[in-house]
Amino acid sequence: MYLPRQQIAQLYTALLRTTHPSSPPLLILTALSVDALCAARILTALLKRDFIPHKVQPVSGYAELQKAGEEHVSTLRRDRGGEGGVVVCLGCGGAVELAEILGLGDGEDAGTAHPGEGHGVDVWVVDAHRSWNLENVFGSTVRAADDARRAGVAQGRLLETYHRSGRGGIIVWDDDDIGTQLQAEREAYFALRDMPEITEEDIMLEDAESDAEDGAEDEQEADHDLNAEPSSSQTRKRKADSQEPDFREDDENEMPRPRRRRRSNDGAPIPSSVGDYPTSAQPSSPGAAMPSSPPKLPSQRQLRKQLLKLRRKHEATLEKYYEQGSWLAEPVSSMLYSLASELGREDNELLWLAIVGIESVDHSPYNNRSDKANQPSTRSRVMDRSEQLKQVLRDEVRRLNPLPEADLRRSASQLANEADILTNARSPMDTSIRLSPEPRFLLIRHWSLYDSMLHSSYLATRLHVWNEQGRKRLNKLLAKMGISLQEAKKGYLHLDVDIKRNLRKKILRFAEQYNLDGLVPDESGDGAGWGSRRGWGFVRSWGWRGTMSAVDVGTIASAVLEVGPSIDATKGGTWAAQDMHFGRRDSGREPTYSARVRAGLPSPPHSSDSGLDEPAATAAHEAPDWTTRRFFAAYDTLSPSTSHPQQGLQALLTHISTAQLLARAILRTGSALIAKHQIRHLRSFRMGVVKEGPDVSMFCHPGALVKLAAWVAEAVAVLEAEKGAKGKQDEALVLGSLDEGRGVYVVVGLGGTHGGKGRFRSKAELREREERRKRREAEKKAKSAEKQRKQEERRRLQRERDAANGYVSSDDEDGDASDSTESASSDSDSESDASDAGDGAEEDAKRRKRQGRNRFGQAFQEVVEETAARVRIDSFEHSVVEVRKEDLAGFLEALSMKSVVG
Template sequence: MYLPRDQAGQLYEQLVRNQHPLSPPVLIITSLGVDALCATRILTSLMKRDFIQHKVQPVAGYSELQDAGRNFVLPMTRQRGGDGGVVVCLGAGGLVDLEEVLGLDGQSVEEGVEPEDMTDHGVEVWVIDGRRPWNLNNVFGSSTILQQTEEGAIVSKRQGVDRGRVLPHYAPGKGGIIVWDDGDIQDDMEAEREAYMALQDMPEITEEDLDIEQEDTEDEAEEDEPSSSQSRKRKASSHDSGGESDDGYDRPRQRRRSNSSMPIPSSPGGNPYSNQSVASTPPTSSQAQSPGAVIPSSPPKAPSARQLRRKLLKMRRKHETTLQSYYTLGTSTSEPVSGMLYGLASELGREDNDLLWLAIVGISSVELSPFSRSKSGRNETGRRVLDKSETMREVLRDEVRRLNPVPEDELRRSQNGDVIPMKARSPTDCSIRLSPEPRFLLIRHWSLYDSMLHSPFLSTRLHMWSDIGHKRLAKLLAKMGISLQEAGKGYMHMDMELKQSLRKRILKFAPQYNLDGLVPGEDGRRGLEGWGFVRSWGWKSTLSAVDVASVVSAILEVGADPHLPETTSPHNPSNYQPAKTYNSRIRALPTPPHSEDDSDLSAAADPDWTTHRFFAAYDALDPVSSSNTAGLSLLLSHIGTAQHLARAILRTGSALISKRQIRHLRSFRMGVVKEGPDVALFSHPGALVKLAAWVGEAVAVLESEKGRRRDLNEALVLGCLDEARGVYVVVGLGSGGAGKKIRSKAEIRERENKKKRKAADKAAKKAERARKRQERKELQRERDEANGLLNSDDEDEDESDATESEASESSDSESDADSDDESAQARKKRGHGLNRFGQAFQEVVEETGARVRIDSFEHSVVEVKKEDLAGFLEALSLRTVIG
C-alpha cells in the first residue's frame, strides 16, 4: 500500500491517538546514512513531544535487517503473543519485499518447516526510503488480508485501501506495508499500478500450460480416429443389409434414424423443439427461386478455450513486461528521507530551527552522494525548470528566511553577499543563515590552500595528481592576488580584504580553469541560487551544512574514535598501527547458495561496530536547544577524521590516475586498489564510494578535455582488496561530472575568444548607435535652428532606439533558449543515465556462479571472492550498466 503525501500527518495522528502507556514501543529501523540518521533525529523528536515510546535499531545491510525482523518484528505479531505495533523503516527496505525479509509472510527460512498463517498479524510497517525503484509488492500489495466474494472467490481486500492507495478513512490495526509516497507513485507510476492490479486478478498461466494442453488434445484425437473409422464401417454394412431386406422393416429403421437426427437442424429455418425437420425435406423450386426469401447468417463461432487461454497469456505477458521494464530502469534517488519527515513536522505545525537544520544536513548529504545525479532543463517557453533537488533547496531557503528573520542592523551588512559567515551575531545566536559557500572542503577549519587542494570538484579539474596540477593551483592563486604564504594560513586568520573579495576573484578567473560553479554566481533566481546554509552555536563554532554532513559521514565510514587518524596515519611511523578492516569488524553478511561462507570467526567476538558508529554519529547531531552541549564537542572532535578521509581519497585517487591503473573495458572503466597505506580504510563501502566518485570525476575531466564526447563508457567499477578475508569490495558508478559541463581546452579557448569578440562587437555597435544618434541630433538641431523651432523629443527618440535594440537582443536569446530546450527534450527519456550496476551484478552472478555477496542497501556495492574477480569483471563488461 502507498500513502499519499498529504495524508502523512493524518496517519501519524492516528498513531498518537492509539498509543497508551501499555502500548509496545515503536521500532525505528534505520540505515547507516547521514540522511537516514537526520530523519531518525526528526522522528524521535516528534515522538518525544507526543510521549510515544520508541526504540532505534540501526542496520548496515539486508542481513541485519533480516535479523531485526526475526528478533524484534516477529515477537510483535499476534501469532507470537504480541499485540501488534508500528515499525518504521528509514532509508532501508524500499527495494525488496519487506514482508518476506522481515518474516511477515509466514515462510520460514528453515527447511522442513511448514508456512505459518500470518493473516491479521497486526504489525504495520511504514517504509520511508529515497532509493528507487520501489518493490511493487510493498507499493500496491494489500498484505495478507483475504476476503470471500459473493461468487465464492478468495481475493485480497483491505478496507480503506483502493487499488493499493491508502484512503483517508483507512483504519490501522490489521498490519501490512505502507509506503510513504513523495509524489512519484501518484504521478509517474499509473501504468505500473494498472499492470500490477491486472496481474493480481489473472490466473497463473504459462506457455508450458498451452503446450501440455495441445499435447493432450492431439493424444485424444489420435485415440478417436480408429473408433470413428470403425463406426463408419458399421454404418455402411448396416445400410447394405437394409437395402436387401423387405420394405416393412425399412420404414421403421428410417423413422428412428430421422428422429435421432431431429434436434440438430442443418439450417436456421428448422425448429429443434418441433416434430418436423426442415433438413430432411428438400426445398421446392419456388422456395429456391423466391427473391424475397431471407436466409439469416449463422451466429459467430465462439472462441475456443485454447484461444481464450492464449489471449490471457498475451495480456499477462504485456503486464509482466511493463513491470519488468520498471525494475530494469536502474537505481536512482528521489526526495531525501529527512526532507519528507520535515514535511511531516511542518504539516503538524512542529517545525523549528533544530528540525530544519537536520533536514538541511540530510538533504546536503544526499547531494554530495555520487548516486544522486540530477539536472535541470527548460520548458516549452524556454524558461529554466528546476529539478527536484533545486526545488527542495528553494523551499529550504524560504524556510530559513521565515524561521530566522534578519535583524534590522544586520540587514544592510547582509546585503553584501561576498563573505561567508565565520562567527555568530551574539553569544546566544543559534540561527541559520544563507551563505555563498564555495565548493571548498572544510574551509573554516583548514587553510585556503588545503581546502582547495582536497576539494573533489577543484582537485580533479586542476589535475592535482601531478606536479602540473599543483603549479596550476599556485598560478590560479597568483592570478587572484593571493600568495602561497597567505593561502597557507588558516582561513580564519587570512586578511579580511582578501576574504571579502575572494568570491569576485574566483568568479573572474574560474572560467579559465574549467571551474564554472565553484562559487555561486550572480545571475540566479533572487540572486541566491546555489547558496549554502550555515548555523552558529553561539561563539563556540559556526559550521556549514556540507561540513556537518562530511564530518558525520566520516564518523560512519572511518570510525567513532576521534584519535583513529593519528594512530592509522602512515606519516606517523611511531604511532602507526594497521587498522582492522571494516569487513572484519562487522557481522557476517548473507551468502548466496552457490557461495562459500568462510567469514572470519573472530568477527563474532568483536563489538557491534554498526551500533557503535551509528550512535556516535547520532550523538554528534544533538539539537542545539538541548542543555547538553556534548554533541557539538563530539562533532568538532571528528573534524580531523573527515580531513583524514579527504587526504586518503586524494592520495589513493592520485596514485590510480598517475600510475595509469584505470583500465578501459567494453562497457565501463575499471580500477583496483590492492596496496597502499589506505587499503584498510577503503574496505568500507561508503569510503570506497567516495573514492570512486573522485576517480570517476577525474576520468570525466580527462576525457572531456581531450574533446571526446561524454558517453556510457565513463561508467566506473572500482574494487578494493580485503586481504584478510580474501574478497574484493566492488562498487559501480555512472558517469562523472557532478552535473556540470566539463569543457575541453579548445572549448575554453574558443569561449574566451568568443567573449572577446562579443564584447568588441557590442562596444562597436554601441559606438555606432551613439554616433548615429549624435548625427540625428545634430541634424535635427540644425533644422530647428533654421526654422526657429525647438524639438524636445530627442531624448524620447534615443530611448526608443535603445529599447528596440534591447528587444532584438532579448528575442535572439529567447530563440537560442528554445532551440536548446528542443534538443534537451529530445535526449530526455525515462531511465536515461540511471545506474544499472545492481541488475548487472545479479545477472552475472546467475550466469557465472561467482561467489558474490550482495548485502548493501546500495545494490551497486557487492563483495566478490578474490579468485572470482577476473571472471566476474569479464562477464560484467558484456552487460549494460547505464540506462
C-alpha cells in the same frame, strides 16, 4: 499500500490516538547514512514531544534487517503472542519485499490465534532508494480477499477514511511520484494479481491433449468402418433410397417437402422450416429479412491465448520498471520535515536537520541527477527536484530566521558587496541559519585555503593535482589571485580580511581561464534579485562557539560512519591526523572494517564450494558491534546539545580530523591510480583495483570506496574531455579494493553521471561556445543597428510630411521615437538572452537524456546467476558487492558483457 504525501500527518495523528502507556515502543530501523540519521533525529524529536516510547535500531544491510525482523519485529505479531505495534524503516527496505524479510508473511500459523485479524504490525517505509518494490507499494501482508474488505484502501492507496484497524501491513510514504508516475505499473500489478496463472506450457499441453483425443476418435471411426463394411446390394439400395424424395407430413394442408439430409462433416444447424433459408433457384423476396447468423464465440483455446498475451504485456510493464536501474528520489529527511510542517511543529533545529540530510544526498556519489545549481543560470531553465527542495528550504530559512532590522535597512548592493563566506555569528546567543555563497572547497572553515582547494574534487581533478604540473598550476592560480603560498597555507579563519572578502570575485575572474565554471555561485543567484540566491549554501552558528555549513556537517558525519569515530571510547586512543602512514593503526585506533566482519561469503546454489570457514564464523560472532558504535557516534554529532563534550557541536569539532583523514586518503590513492594508469577501459565500463598502499584498509568500507570512485571517475572524465573524446566522458566506473583479512574484494559501480558533480567542457567546446557567443553578439548588434536605421528613416519621412503640411515637430514625438528605439533594442537583448537560455536548456535536456540510471545492481545479479563466482550482495546500495579474491577475474569478465547504464 502507499500513503499520499498530503495524508502523512493523518497517519501520525492516528498513531497518537491508538498509543497508550502499555503499548510496545515504536521501533525505528535506520540505515547507516547521514540522510537516515537526520530523519531519525526529526522523528525522535516529534515522538519525544508526544511522549511516545521508541527504540532506534541501526541496520547496515539486508542481513541485519532480517536479523532485526527475527529478534524485534516477529515478537510483535499478535498471532504469535505479541501486542502488535509500529515499525518505521528509514532509508531502507523500499527495494525489497519487506513482508518476507521481516517475517510478516502469512506463515503456517498465521491467523490461528486470532483468525481474520492479521499480525497487527504496521511497517512505515520512508526510503529514497528507487526503484520501489511494487509488492510493498500496492500489496499488503494480508490476502487479496481480505484486502478488498479493508476500509479506506483503494487499489493500494490509503484514502482519507483509512484508520488503523490493527490488522497490520506495509505502508509506503509517497513523495508524489507513485500517484503521478506509476499508473501503468499499478494497473499491471492489480491485473496480474486478479489474473489466473497461465503459461505457454499450459497451452501446449492442452493442444497436445486435444490432438491426442482427435487422433483417438479418428482411429475409432476407421476401425468401425473396417468392421462394418456394407455389401454391394445394401450399397445399391442405400443409393436408390437417397435418390427418392423423402417426404414428411408436417400439416394436412401443406405439401410435404423433401427432407434435407445432413452431411457428417457439416457443422451448420439443420433448418426446421422453409423460411429458414432460401432455395438455391429462387431469390429471396425483397420484403423478407435475411437470416442473421449468431456471432461466433471464441473457443477456450483462443481465450487462453488472449489471456496469456495480456499477462505477458503486464509482466513486461513491471519488468521494464524494475530494469530501469537504481536512483535516488526525495531524501528521507525532507519527508520527515514535511511531517513536522504538517503538524505545525517546525523549528530551526528540525529545519537544520532537514538541510543537512538534503545536502548529503545532493553531494552523494550515488546521486545520478545532474547538478545545475552552480552552473551559469538561464531564465527558461526548469528547476529539478533538488533545486526545488533547496528553494523551499531557503524560503523556510527566511521565514524562521528573519533578518535583523539593521540588515533590512541596507540595500541589496551593499549586502552583495559585503557578502562573503560566513564564519562568525552575529552575537554570542545567535543560533540562526543563514545563506552563504559556499564555494566547492572542502571544509574551508576548518582547514587552510590551500588544503581545502587541494582536496576539493571539483578543483583538483580539473587542475590535475595528481602530478607535479597540476600542483604548479594550483600555485599559479593562487599567484594570479594575489595570494601567497605562505598566506594560503594559514587557517582560513586567520586569513587577511580583504582576501576573504574578495575571494569569490577573484575566483570568478579566473574561473573561465581554468575551466572552473561553477566553482563558486553568483552574487545574486539566478539573476532574479538578491532574494533568490540560487546555488548558495546554508550555514548555522552556535553563538561564538563555532559556525559550520550544512555540507561540512554532512561530510564529518559521513566520515564517522565510514572511517570510525576519532576518539576510541573504550581505549582512549585517537586517530593521528598528522601521521602520514594512515594505513597503520596506533594503540587507540579501532579495528579496520575488514576485521569487523569475518564471515565468509555465501555461494550460489550451483557452486560446489560452500566458502564458509568455521574459524572465521567464530571470529565474526565474537567481534564487537562496530556498526552500532559508529552509528551512534555519528548520531551524536547531529544532537542539538552544545555543552556535552561528545554530542552536538563539540562532537563535530572533534571529528573534523576524521573527515580530513579520509580526504587525504582519497587524494593520495586517487592520484596514484591516475598517475600509474591503473584505470583500464573494458567493453562497457572502466575498471580499477586498489590492491596496495597505506590506505587500502580504509577503502574496505563501501562508503569510503564509493567516494574514491567518484573522485577517480571525475578525473577520468576531465582527461577524456580534454582529449575531445565524445561519448566517453560519462562512461561507468567499477572500482574494487582488496580486503586481505577476509580474502575478498569490495566492488562498487558508479553510473555515467559520477554523482552529478558537473560536466567538464573540452577546449573545443569552449571555443565553440565563445564563437557562438560572439556570433550572437554580432547578430544582435546588426539587428539593433537595422532597427535603429528603420526608426531614423521613419522619423525622417515623418518630418518631411510635417514640413510639407506646415506642422512643427515636437520634442515629445522625438522622445517617443527614441523610447521606441530603446525598447526595440531592449527587446532584441531579451530575445538574445532567451535564445541563449533556450540553447542552454536544450543542452541540459540532451545531457540528461544521455545520462542513464545505475544498472549495476541488476548486472551483479545476472553475473551471479550465470557464473560460479561467490558474491555477497548485502548493501542497501545495490551497486556494492563483495567478491571472493580468486573469483574477481571471472566476475569482471562476465560483468563487462552486461549493460550497466540504463
